[in-house]
Amino acid sequence: MDSVFVEQLKRIRYLAALLLSLNLVALALAAAGDSRVTLVVLLTALLLATALLLVTLRSRSMTSAVTKAQDPVLAIDPNTGIATESWYRHMLALECRRSVREFAPLTVMLIHPGEQVKRKQLLELVRLLGEEFSRPGDLIGWEGEHRLGAVLPSTNENVRKLVEHCFDRVRAYESMTDLPLHIVATTFQPRGDLSLDKVHVQLERMLQEALQHDSGVLFEAEESNELASPGMMYTDQ
Numbered sequence: 001m002d003s004v005f006v007e008q009l010k011r012i013r014y015l016a017a018l019l020l021s022l023n024l025v026a027l028a029l030a031a032a033g034d035s036r037v038t039l040v041v042l043l044t045a046l047l048l049a050t051a052l053l054l055v056t057l058r059s060r061s062m063t064s065a066v067t068k069a070q071d072p073v074l075a076i077d078p079n080t081g082i083a084t085e086s087w088y089r090h091m092l093a094l095e096c097r098r099s100v101r102e103f104a105p106l107t108v109m110l111i112h113p114g115e116q117v118k119r120k121q122l123l124e125l126v127r128l129l130g131e132e133f134s135r136p137g138d139l140i141g142w143e144g145e146h147r148l149g150a151v152l153p154s155t156n157e158n159v160r161k162l163v164e165h166c167f168d169r170v171r172a173y174e175s176m177t178d179l180p181l182h183i184v185a186t187t188f189q190p191r192g193d194l195s196l197d198k199v200h201v202q203l204e205r206m207l208q209e210a211l212q213h214d215s216g217v218l219f220e221a222e223e224s225n226e227l228a229s230p231g232m233m234y235t236d237q
Helices: 003-031 037-070 085-102 119-132 159-172 196-210
Strands: 106-112 139-142 148-153 182-188 216-221
Touching (some): 085 139, 085 196, 119 139, 119 148, 119 159, 159 216
Antiparallel strands (some): 106 182
């Protein structure tokens, strides 16, 4: 919402509160027995002004809601070049359904560089991850204010080496040495319960566990009971 419009709404709310207070004062005077015509006129004017302001506030709020609903979803964060949080989660939900439909494992990562990460470090982290995840379908995006997520469709057992390689490569940079970096990842099998909520709960649990320890990688993989299509998989080369 535009900041100027927000300020206008705040002013209207404050004015409405003031008018309501004056209404109460006028009512108190009327209750005290002062029935002058001026008091009646003032009370009527205050009531009409308050009603008008409330109608205006409601109208502007509804207009803002409609405009916001019609705005296109921003897919790419212009500051970093990765997916915005809303678009990332939208695509992750699609990949969960596609994984089940195509019967291909899905790996999802959560990268936590720490609350005090600097912009330069964050941009370097995005660049390094972008170089590693370059297959069609791979996606890097925001997963919260200071966290990044990565969606890697159609992965095999070698993806664990890839996650560890990403961590080692990031920490190899001098500017990243002291970064409290934690990477958690899970390879999900294409079962019927695979969903955005399941992925979120799993990775949040793993991240909270990882944060109890020093920087590092925490990886888990669901056991497969069925043969999966090879797809486009990572190798250890």
